[in-house]
Amino acid sequence: MYEEKKLKDECVFKGRVFEVHVAQVQLPDGREARRDLVLHHGGACVIPVDADGQVCLVEQYRIATAQTLLEVPAGKLEAGENPLDCARRELAEETGYTAGRIISLGSCWTSPGFSSERLYLYLALDLKKGRQHLDEGEFLSCRVIPLSEAVGMVLDGTICDAKSQIAILKAKQYLSAEQKPAGCQGAANEQ
Numbered sequence: 285m286y287e288e289k290k291l292k293d294e295c296v297f298k299g300r301v302f303e304v305h306v307a308q309v310q311l312p313d314g315r316e317a318r319r320d321l322v323l324h325h326g327g328a329c330v331i332p333v334d335a336d337g338q339v340c341l342v343e344q345y346r347i348a349t350a351q352t353l354l355e356v357p358a359g360k361l362e363a364g365e366n367p368l369d370c371a372r373r374e375l376a377e378e379t380g381y382t383a384g385r386i387i388s389l390g391s392c393w394t395s396p397g398f399s400s401e402r403l404y405l406y407l408a409l410d411l412k413k414g415r416q417h418l419d420e421g422e423f424l425s426c427r428v429i430p431l432s433e434a435v436g437m438v439l440d441g442t443i444c445d446a447k448s449q450i451a452i453l454k455a456k457q458y459l460s461a462e463q464k465p466a467g468c469q470g471a472a473n474e475q
Contacts, residue, residue, distance in 0.1 A: 286312040301360060324401035328370035329358035331451045332381050332408040333459065339431050340379045341448070344424035354427065354437070355448045367404035375408055377417055379426055384410025389454040394446065403447050407455045431456060
């Protein structure tokens with residue numbers, strides 16, 4: 285296993301959502317290199333699927349891409365926040381739904397070459413509709429479509445947000461495994 289040893293680390297920017305650090309590291313062969321890093325608390329995303337197999341996705345403009353994207357509900361973790369609590373909060377804020385069951389679909393690093401952001405993925409089931417209550421400055425709309433259509437949109441590139449692609453495909457896999465005959469096991473644990 286090759287590892288790098290951090291020799292020096294300097295914070296060059298501290299923002300509301302992340303910090304940027306410049307680190308000097310020693311490589312496995314003894315040479316030194318510079319690493320530019322984005323430190324982030326991480327986030328949680330949740331894919332709500334109702335009893336009819338419909339998913340509630342959100343459409344919102346993303347300034348970094350200069351596009352309106354179709355995504356699963358998601359948000360950043362507050363310092364020390366439990367990812368499951370974050371997922372529940374974002375589900376309620378962005379869609380108005382609460383879930384009787386939330387199932388972990390695992391986690392992923394968003395861009396491990398330079399960022400510490402880790403996203404936790406959840407599947408929300410047994411949904412109850414309430415009122416959406418967005419954060420100040422948040423503008424988005426909900427779009428309800430069949431899960432099978434969402435999978436198709438991932439595969440044809442219409443849904444191009446990575447966290448949403450992963451969550452949609454993992455939810456489809458989990459639900460397909462859950463519907464197998466007795467004796468077959470699902471892919472994740474309920475929480």
